[in-house]
Amino acid sequence: MTQVTESQKPDISQKPAIAAIATALGEAGISVIRVSGEQAIEKVSRIFRGKKLSGQPTHTAHFGRIADGDRMIDEVVATIFRSPRSYTGEDTIEISCHGGVLVTQEVLEAILRQDVRHADPGEFTQRAFLNGKMELSQAEAVADMIHARSRKAVEAAGQQLDGELGRHVKAFRQQIIDATAMVELELDFIEEDVEFANKEQLTGLLRDVDSELGRLLETYESGRLVRHGVQTVFVGRPNAGKSTLLNTLMGKERAIVSATAGTTRDVIDAEWSYDGLTFTLTDTAGLRETADEIESEGVRRSESAVTRADLIIYLKDISEPVDDEELRLLARIEKRAKGRALLKVGTKLDLLTCAEADNGGVPEWCDMVVSARDGRGMDELKQRMRAEVLQNREIDTGKLMVTSSRHRDGLEKARHHVREALQGLEAGMTGDFLAIDLRAALNELGAITGEITTEDLLDSIFSRFCIGK
Secondary structure, three states: OOEEEHHHOOOHHHOOOEEEEOOOOOOOOEEEEEEEOOOHHHHHHOOEEEOOHHHOOOOEEEEEEEEEOOEEEEEEEEEEEOOOOOOOOOOEEEEEEEOOHHHHHHHHHHHHOOOOEEOOOOHHHHHHHHOOOOOHHHHHHHHHHHHOOOHHHHHHHHHHHOOHHHHHHHHHHHHHHHHHHHHHHHHHOHHHOOOOOOHHHHHHHHHHHHHHHHHHHOOHHHHHHHHHOEEEEEEEOOOOOHHHHHHHHHOOOOOOOOOOOOOOOOOEEEEEEEOOEEEEEEEOOOOOOOOOHHHHHHHHHHHHHHHOOOEEEEEEEOOOOOOHHHHHHHHHHHHHHOOOEEEEEEEOHHHOOHHHHHHHHOOOOOOEEOOOOOOOOHHHHHHHHHHHHHOOOOOOOOOOOOOOHHHHHHHHHHHHHHHHHHHHHHOOOOHHHHHHHHHHHHHHHHHHHOOEEEHHHHHHHHOOOOOOO
């Protein structure tokens, strides 16, 4: 595993030319094929019929045709971006052709025959990072922007793409560099018994870093939900109204609804957005004690889904009495929830008369009641779902949020080393031991922005990108 630092980053201006389709495949107005690398413009010029592209200035667009020998493939517009003023920092040319699947593929194949290699997933963005066009956290934000499934996720990715996280991390690193300098300068004069480090000043500086890292880490749970969505599981006995509720929230028939108990035998997922958040709704098999092998497997999967959920919604048909079996099932769900957000909802309010509802028809352990059929309580349920999972945390995508587990882990490790250094200061440890923790904290923060990284890490990050980006 080779470590790559800023001083070791290769000169990628001479990397071989690569090409890929940068837009989604399908029938569309246009498709865009991106080519970047050594002699990218000259190589496309060989098959371009129009102006001589190799002599054109940067940031210009040119109409012409792509030809395979004497056969014209398509009319195109070629846009030129010369190094270093391009996405990758290399000479780049983008070919806009008609958006048919076949014609786009033919244009790409004609380009590849000019000694151009097909790009790997994320290779364009990886080259942009290696060429200093963006830091690593910004490169990751590109993928987050592409995969965003909600408005809040787009806003959070935009903050990171703008470099907000990098600016914070660099500020932390500078503070720790200042602290390390104070300690290591003293080490250089240890034989002369000269003290350069003001212990109170050093302690205050490290406590400030510890506090700021803590505040940033507090945003992770909300950031994770914004980025990945809220895993929401509906559980309850057969015919408790799980499928009906899912369909009502979705506004369409996503799950099969039947009066026959046990209709849902497996988990069914659907995405639903509310107030900027994406909820992945999971309809599960009804919970009951059964000897049926298939239904038992469905129950097992339902309970397993609970352990992976951010929000568990237990549904109780309030038109049916509570019995010992239901109480046992509810107790099992509460045990599996293990501190996760759990909302107990009474369903089928429309089947109760006002008198029945007032006379104890609703179990006291229900947090609220709804009718998915006539809509009563649905607005309150949506608000409660959001409030329960956020636990009074407000999502403000106008402020920086940590959304990546990699970034969270780096910040946590950096904070651990800062705290170790603080403890060492209080215990009167010598500067050489303090410097070990301070350097370790610097490395962890540097790994977030890519100032210090490894080839394995880069491969892991960029492998989740789409081809063409």
